[in-house]
Structure formats: C-alpha cells, structure tokens
Amino acid sequence: MKCPGQDTRYWKHDAIFDSPCPKCGQMLEFFKDQTTTRCKGCGEQIINPKMDFGCASYCQYAEQCLGELPPELLAKRDDLLKDRVAVQIKHYLKKDFKRIGHATRVARYAEKIVQQEGGIPAVVLCAAYLMDIGAREALEKHGQADPAALEKEGPAVARKLLATLSAKEPIINEVCDIIAHRQPRPQETVNYRCVHDAERLVTLMEQQKDKPHAPEAMIGLIDETFLTASGRQLARTLLLTEAKD
Amino acid sequence: MKVLRKIIEIDETLCDGCGQCVPACEEGAIQIIDGKARVVAEKYCDGLGACLGECPQGAISIVERVAEDFDPEAVEAYLETLDQHPQPVRQTLACGCPSTHLQTFEPKTSCQAANQPQSQTAGHSALGHWPIQIKLIPPHAPFLQQADLLVLADCAAVAYAALHQELLKGRVVMMGCPKFDDVPEYVEKFTEIFRKNDINSVTAVTMEVPCCSGLPMMVKNGMAAAGKKLPVTMLVIGTNGTLMKKEVL
Numbered sequence: 426m427k428c429p430g431q432d433t434r435y436w437k438h439d440a441i442f443d444s445p446c447p448k449c450g451q452m453l454e455f456f457k458d459q460t461t462t463r464c465k466g467c468g469e470q471i472i473n474p475k476m477d478f479g480c481a482s483y484c485q486y487a488e489q490c491l492g493e494l495p496p497e498l499l500a501k502r503d504d505l506l507k508d509r510v511a512v513q514i515k516h517y518l519k520k521d522f523k524r525i526g527h528a529t530r531v532a533r534y535a536e537k538i539v540q541q542e543g544g545i546p547a548v549v550l551c552a553a554y555l556m557d558i559g560a561r562e563a564l565e566k567h568g569q570a571d572p573a574a575l576e577k578e579g580p581a582v583a584r585k586l587l588a589t590l591s592a593k594e595p596i597i598n599e600v601c602d603i604i605a606h607r608q609p610r611p612q613e614t615v616n617y618r619c620v621h622d623a624e625r626l627v628t629l630m631e632q633q634k635d636k637p638h639a640p641e642a643m644i645g646l647i648d649e650t651f652l653t654a655s656g657r658q659l660a661r662t663l664l665l666t667e668a669k670d
Numbered sequence: 671m672k673v674l675r676k677i678i679e680i681d682e683t684l685c686d687g688c689g690q691c692v693p694a695c696e697e698g699a700i701q702i703i704d705g706k707a708r709v710v711a712e713k714y715c716d717g718l719g720a721c722l723g724e725c726p727q728g729a730i731s732i733v734e735r736v737a738e739d740f741d742p743e744a745v746e747a748y749l750e751t752l753d754q755h756p757q758p759v760r761q762t763l764a765c766g767c768p769s770t771h772l773q774t775f776e777p778k779t780s781c782q783a784a785n786q787p788q789s790q791t792a793g794h795s796a797l798g799h800w801p802i803q804i805k806l807i808p809p810h811a812p813f814l815q816q817a818d819l820l821v822l823a824d825c826a827a828v829a830y831a832a833l834h835q836e837l838l839k840g841r842v843v844m845m846g847c848p849k850f851d852d853v854p855e856y857v858e859k860f861t862e863i864f865r866k867n868d869i870n871s872v873t874a875v876t877m878e879v880p881c882c883s884g885l886p887m888m889v890k891n892g893m894a895a896a897g898k899k900l901p902v903t904m905l906v907i908g909t910n911g912t913l914m915k916k917e918v919l
Binding site for chain 2 (some may be wrong): 512516520
C-alpha cells in the first residue's frame, strides 16, 4: 500500500520541476516526493521548496513520513500537531456543534494572541482546542460538563489523544497542565496566559449575546481579568466595538 | 458576522464529484451540487478539517480568509431541515458515481433458474445488491432493512469456493479488510447501520490469519455502541479454502 501522493501513477505533469538553488542559482531538478537534493553547483543540501505538509495534518501515516525528513523540516512537526488536534477534536465532539464553535473561536483568538506574546504556538493552540475535551467523560461521571468537571476529566483524555498523535512529552505535560486549571495561579507561563485570555474572550463574547454588559463594566472586566496586553487589546476591539454597534 | 478565520476550500478543477467528503462532515456543510463538492454555506463549515483526508483527489484544503463565522445554531436548524426533507440525491452519496450507486437485484425465479443452460449455472451470482464494500455502503441503504448481514473479509471471498451457494444467497454482503482498512471508521459505520436498521442476523467470515480477527470485533463493537445485541455467527476459512471453524459469538 502506498500513499497516492507518493505513488508515481497518480502524478501529474508538475510532479517533476526545476527550481534554482537558493545559494548559487544553479537549476535543480526535484521530484515532488523528494525532500532534499544536493546542488551540483555549490554542493549544499537543498530542501524541496514545494514540499507540502498539508496531508500530514490528517494522514495516519504522517509520523512515519515526517520521521524521514531532514532536521530543518522536522522543526515544522510541532506546528502540524495543532492541525492534527483540530481534526481529532472534531471526531471527538461529533455533533456537539456548540462546543465545536467555542473551541474553534478560542483557537482562533489564541493564535492571534500567541503571535504577539511570543509563546509556543503548538502548546497554545493544542490547549485551546482541548479545553473542553473531557466533556463526554464529565457528563458521564458528574452529570454535568461545568468548568470544574472539565478540569478534572480533560487532562487524561487530552494526554491519550496527544500521545496517539505522537506529541512530545513536554508538550503533552504543558497542555495538560493548562487545561487542568482555568483559574490562573500567581505565576503563569506565557502559554497559559495566551490560552486563558482567548478562552476568557470567547466566554465574554458568548455572554454578550445573551446578557450584554454595559461598556464601563466590560472595560473593568477586561482590565481586571485578562492576563496579556494583546488579549486585553483584542478584547477591547471585539467586545467594545460590538457593544457600540 | 464576517470574521477572518479558517475554512475549507474545494478546488473544483480537482474535484470529480465522488462524494466521499460528504459523510465526513457532521454539519452537512458539503454537498454535491452540479457534479462538484461545494460548501452549502460558510456558516455551516467549522474549518477544523475532518473532511481533509477523505478526498482521493486532494481537492480539499484549509485556508484562512474572511468568511461568515461558524454558527452552531444555524447548523442545528439546517440539519433538522435535512432530516425533515431528506434530499434524494444523498441516497447514493449524491455523486452518481457508479461505484456508490445503490442497486438491488431481483433473485432469479425458479422458472428462470430451471431454464438456464447447464453451461451457465456455475456463473450464476447470488449477489442481491450493490455496492458491496463496507466503505461504500451508506447506513441508510434500503437493502439493509431487515437484512441478514454477511460481513466478509476480502480474502475469504476468493478462498471459499462455495461462497455464492452457501453464504451469499439471501444475505447482504459487506466486504472489507480489517488489516488495511480503517477499523475505527468501520466501527462507526456498523454502529450507524445497527442504529438505523432492524438487522435480522450477522454472519462474519474471516480467514484463519490473525489479522482477520478484527472483523468480528468491529461488528460486535458497532453493535454494542448502537445498544443492540444479536448473536454473530463466525466462520473461519483456511488459507487453502476449507471451512475450519463455525461458532456463535
């Protein structure tokens, strides 16, 4: 059995292409499944510029493929983890569209915040998607999926899911730590603060729909409860602009 | 409300309308329209990409662009409408693709069978429906109602000579390979089948090789998830084509 992307029978005319060497300009020929080639001009090992990892976000054999890549590309592996988690969260939540909507929004804003705060995107995004991962277990064991029950049940489910996706142990530990407590401790990491603010922002947006806060009260809430400057700014833009509308 | 967010994009030049992406989307956001997979409305697509790996053409990708925000309430309302007015086009994965076109074949009458030339009797097929691969049979296929299921490992079909005469006749066959196919996907498929249909009986036929043991397991797991309890008759075929074991699980 072979991945259709690597099986030459499925290849189209652009599967073999030329690209200039970024070091010396010599034209190099690449096959689409070739990760690197050695430049005959300067002798450097050059990475295939069209290497696409889109399939790795869902393919069950991605780990085997990525494991063979050069170190420069292996660095992208953690980044791909969040995309694979996104697909898994959907399989887990199935028809729980409300939680799916909540998780996608938390991840969306967490991505914006982490870009400005300088945290680790793989940790922040995975934690953002996995905040409600224990919902099913919480309902079964506690009869409700409130924050306390999610904190209790979520980490074990998240750990199992991340291990299935071959996430590295430090990432798994930090993600599980983040989703295990929604109330911030005195000293929190930048990753925690990014996820916390994204979660807080989405929760406030959802509350605004049902029972809007007055702008002054909202400003107070943002200033008191948000942990990052980027989170506060994003919240002011989204919550106060909408409040004016 | 429009926001900058992730959403799926379908490359229509690559899409051949096979419809394999349609069941992967719980929200029903993808439908086959005019022979191509299309997102019915932006607000139904959550952008998480559960459909990504389903397209054999690689036509689906995730992009970030300004789009209407995902709306869970609108999805609920939309799915309710679909339940009330099921689209006939969805019955065959909506694509018209011959491999997924649901068909039921009438069995030969005794008169037709008696008048069949001797030379052609060996070629008579006992198959009563199409498609036959587990992956291609939708849980709502009409031939699944009141069916006696024959869940068959691919290799057993080739190895067991009396398949048509002894096992296939009167049964709805579902073929697959527990070694190479996606077992969790099949467990979900069987769960839906047991949930949506009154199945009379199940016969699971595997080869003697260890990797085949997953086949009756996924039937049992699907049954358990659907809350049904039916005895599963299990037949094991040897690699030389002999019937080695028959037991009720």
